[in-house]
Amino acid sequence: MLRFIDGDRTALDLLYLRYREPVASYLTRIVGRGNGEDLSQATFLSLVRARGRYQRGARFRPWLYAIATNAARDFLRRRRMEQLASKREMAREEPIGAPEADPGMERAVHRALEQLPESQRLAIVMHRFQNLSFAEIAQALELSESAVKVRAHRGYEKLRELLRDLWEGP
Amino acid sequence: MTRECLLLLENLGRAKEPSLSAHVAACQHCQAVVKAHETLARARSAPLWQAKDAAFAQSLSQAAGRPARPWWIDGLVVAAVNLLIVAAGIGALQSRAAVTNLASPEIVWAIAILLAAAIIAGPMIALAPGGRSLRKYTLASFPLLAVAVVVGGSGFQPMSWIRAGISCLVVEITLSVVPAIFVVWALTTNAFRVSRAAIAGFSAGAVGALALHLHCPFGSISHLLCFHVLPWLGLAAATVAVRSRLRSKSFAP
Numbered sequence: 001m002l003r004f005i006d007g008d009r010t011a012l013d014l015l016y017l018r019y020r021e022p023v024a025s026y027l028t029r030i031v032g033r034g035n036g037e038d039l040s041q042a043t044f045l046s047l048v049r050a051r052g053r054y055q056r057g058a059r060f061r062p063w064l065y066a067i068a069t070n071a072a073r074d075f076l077r078r079r080r081m082e083q084l085a086s087k088r089e090m091a092r093e094e095p096i097g098a099p100e101a102d103p104g105m106e107r108a109v110h111r112a113l114e115q116l117p118e119s120q121r122l123a124i125v126m127h128r129f130q131n132l133s134f135a136e137i138a139q140a141l142e143l144s145e146s147a148v149k150v151r152a153h154r155g156y157e158k159l160r161e162l163l164r165d166l167w168e169g170p
Numbered sequence: 171m172t173r174e175c176l177l178l179l180e181n182l183g184r185a186k187e188p189s190l191s192a193h194v195a196a197c198q199h200c201q202a203v204v205k206a207h208e209t210l211a212r213a214r215s216a217p218l219w220q221a222k223d224a225a226f227a228q229s230l231s232q233a234a235g236r237p238a239r240p241w242w243i244d245g246l247v248v249a250a251v252n253l254l255i256v257a258a259g260i261g262a263l264q265s266r267a268a269v270t271n272l273a274s275p276e277i278v279w280a281i282a283i284l285l286a287a288a289i290i291a292g293p294m295i296a297l298a299p300g301g302r303s304l305r306k307y308t309l310a311s312f313p314l315l316a317v318a319v320v321v322g323g324s325g326f327q328p329m330s331w332i333r334a335g336i337s338c339l340v341v342e343i344t345l346s347v348v349p350a351i352f353v354v355w356a357l358t359t360n361a362f363r364v365s366r367a368a369i370a371g372f373s374a375g376a377v378g379a380l381a382l383h384l385h386c387p388f389g390s391i392s393h394l395l396c397f398h399v400l401p402w403l404g405l406a407a408a409t410v411a412v413r414s415r416l417r418s419k420s421f422a423p
Contacts, residue, residue: 005238012234041226042421045233050360050422052238053299063423070361070421077362077414109210127179128210134179142302142423149176153203160202163209 001060005051015060016044022130023068029113029125030072039075043068062139065132069122069140076118112162120155123148175200182207241297244356248293248370252349252377256289259345259381270387272324278384281322284315285380292373293353296366299423305365312372312406316399319379324389334388335397341385342378342401349374350405354413361421362414371409375402 003011023043028036046067054063113121122141126132134152138145174193178200181190194200271278295301295308328334353370360366379402386398 004234009234012230016230041229045229046418046420046422048230048233049236050420052240052243053360053420053422055299066423067361067421070418070423074362074418074421124210127182128207142300146176149179150171152179153171153175153199156203156206157199159206159210163206 001051001054002056005054012048015047019064020044023064026065026125026130027068027072029110029129030121031075035075039071040068042071046071059136059139061132062136065126065130065136065140066142073118108163112159115162116155116158120151120158123152124155124159127152171199172197178203241299241359242294244359245294245297248297248349248353248356249290251352252289252293252373255345255349256377256380259341259377260384263341263381263385269384271384271389272326272387273322273389277322281318282380282383284318285376285383288312288315288373288376289380292369292376293356296353296370296373297356297360299360305369308369309365312369316402319383320391320394320399323391323394324387325391326388327390328388328393331393335393338382338386338388338393338397339401341382342375342398343405344378345381346375346378346402346405349377350409354409354416357413358416358419361418361423364410367410367413368406370413371406372402374409375405378402
């Protein structure tokens with residue numbers, strides 16, 4: 001990131017190539033497939049436009065995920081405000097993932113994640129799917145590390161209830 | 171939730187110390203966490219993103235071609251606009267003397283300095299990246315400043331409460347609207363945060379509040395509360411509401 005800030009345009013390409021998939025994957029889990037792709041583009045545009053806000057010495061990955069999280073929150077806030085999407089529409093959204101994977105499992109996880117409060121969902125998606133450490137998540141969400149851990153713990157507990165059928169089913 | 175419960179989170183998906191395994195075996199909450207974590211692993215990964223399309227590549231390239239502007243430049247611009255307007259306002263309102271507040275000079279200047287600090291520091295704090303704790307303390311200090319304005323009044327009652335009040339209200343709004351517009355514009359360069367917008371709104375409202383504080387001779391609590399402080403708080407609330415509806419140019423924290 002510092003190389004890009006200092007004028008090396010190829011560094012932006014490297015950042016983009018390295019992080020576009022994790023960021024798109026993260027956003028897809030938060031806002032759904034089509035919107036996730038749009039928001040990941042918005043995330044990289046934000047990164048470029050706001051590079052003057054990047055603090056030298058700060059870790060890049062939490063900063064990038066903070067941008068992505070803000071983009072997702074903005075999207076969800078606007079959607080709530082405009083009442084564009086009802087819960088039924090959310091449930092009808094296409095499952096996300098590669099065709100060879102198990103769509104039933106993915107859909108169940110997606111629905112379960114959607115039922116979590118936003119703060120718990122963000123912590124779990126960053127931790128479980130993006131492999132961010134709790135310190136990085138805390139930085140991205142501007143929270144203390146212990147607050148993030150409490151949210152993740154409660155979120156996992158709720159998920160266990162929501163996904164109970166997956167391992168106790170027929 | 172115990173320390174071991176939080177420790178488990180650090181060790182999900184890894185081999186655990188015997189003591190931690192023993193804790194998990196005894197703790198229903200942690201068993202639920204482990205089970206959910208394992209279940210999520212069975213969910214397939216999210217899709218790979220498609221190759222970037224040409225339009226996006228062009229947008230990214232154009233954005234990268236523009237020079238990066240450090241955040242504090244916007245902060246300084248807004249603070250400078252605030253100072254210019256407050257100076258112009260005080261100059262325009264001045265009749266016989268620069269200060270016509272009838273309270274004791276020590277109190278008048280102490281509150282004026284605090285208001286001036288809010289005018290200058292407010293935009294910088296609202297626009298600075300990070301600084302969550304600082305924003306929290308700043309936000310908490312604004313109501314105290316408003317209380318200081320009310321209790322620091324001279325107690326002098328206007329002859330016509332409504333007429334005097336309306337003229338103060340007009341001055342407050344007139345002087346604070348432009349700073350509010352400027353700071354809202356600056357705030358769109360980063361992600362919307364209520365705390366940022368509220369601090370920015372309070373600092374914009376402090377422009378009118380400072381000019382009134384120095385100029386207005388009336389110092390009764392009801393006058394100060396209704397026509398100096400309430401419009402100030404209203405402007406801060408309006409700033410938050412307007413900012414929340416505007417699109418962000420960037421989602422950077």
